[in-house]
Amino acid sequence: MESPLILINLKTYKEGIGDRAHRIAAAAETVSAESGVTIGIAPSFMEIHPLSRHYAIPVYAQHIDGISPGTGTGHILPEAVKLAGAHGTLINHSERRLTLADIEAAVSAAKRVRLETVVCTNNVPTSAAAAALSPDYVAIEPPELIGSGVSVSKADPGIIENSVAAVRKVHDGVKVLTGAGIQSGECVKIALDLGTHGVLLASSVVKADDPEKVLRELVSLL
Numbered sequence: 001m002e003s004p005l006i007l008i009n010l011k012t013y014k015e016g017i018g019d020r021a022h023r024i025a026a027a028a029e030t031v032s033a034e035s036g037v038t039i040g041i042a043p044s045f046m047e048i049h050p051l052s053r054h055y056a057i058p059v060y061a062q063h064i065d066g067i068s069p070g071t072g073t074g075h076i077l078p079e080a081v082k083l084a085g086a087h088g089t090l091i092n093h094s095e096r097r098l099t100l101a102d103i104e105a106a107v108s109a110a111k112r113v114r115l116e117t118v119v120c121t122n123n124v125p126t127s128a129a130a131a132a133l134s135p136d137y138v139a140i141e142p143p144e145l146i147g148s149g150v151s152v153s154k155a156d157p158g159i160i161e162n163s164v165a166a167v168r169k170v171h172d173g174v175k176v177l178t179g180a181g182i183q184s185g186e187c188v189k190i191a192l193d194l195g196t197h198g199v200l201l202a203s204s205v206v207k208a209d210d211p212e213k214v215l216r217e218l219v220s221l222l
Ligand SMILES: O=C(CO)COP(=O)(O)O
Pocket: 009, 093, 141, 145, 146, 147, 148, 149, 179, 180, 181, 182, 200, 201, 202, 203, 204
């Protein structure tokens, strides 16, 4: 069976840049090798290349723009993200929302350069809509629980279950992640038992004094 995915989003936390980004990536590499669980990292754009060069874990952009090479000053070019060593990209995170047209363009551009696509959604209908674009993953994250310390797995398991069902109905090949407040092995296990392929998380690892310890706990029941 395919390994679950734990994807750590470093957001723009000050604890997720520079040396800390390296420390978290090194911890992810160690725990992934020990456990056999795939652990990816979505750092700031500036850290995609340094992390992809140094660590044997998949690196994701936090966003790309659905543009082609040319006159796109200030935009994030998918080709450049790929060349920097990214394996995939988040699209439409709740903190970087796009229009439906922008999401479609970003998914198409990512496919053009062979970046894995993780389209984030905020509820069940948007999860179904995202699945229609055939990304690799739909990641359901209730915005009110993001960064709250309250786990979606415990506070709102229904949204996970219903998103999995909605995505399957639209496109059986699209995998589902969930996130918001994920902080323990139990949260991860509940998410997987509800039919997801893994979790998207941030604060519990990024802000931890010892990210490696938290990662070990997150994979402990898999
Ligand atoms: O937005 C998230 C990951 O993309 C979730 O953040 P938290 O894990 O901090 O709730």
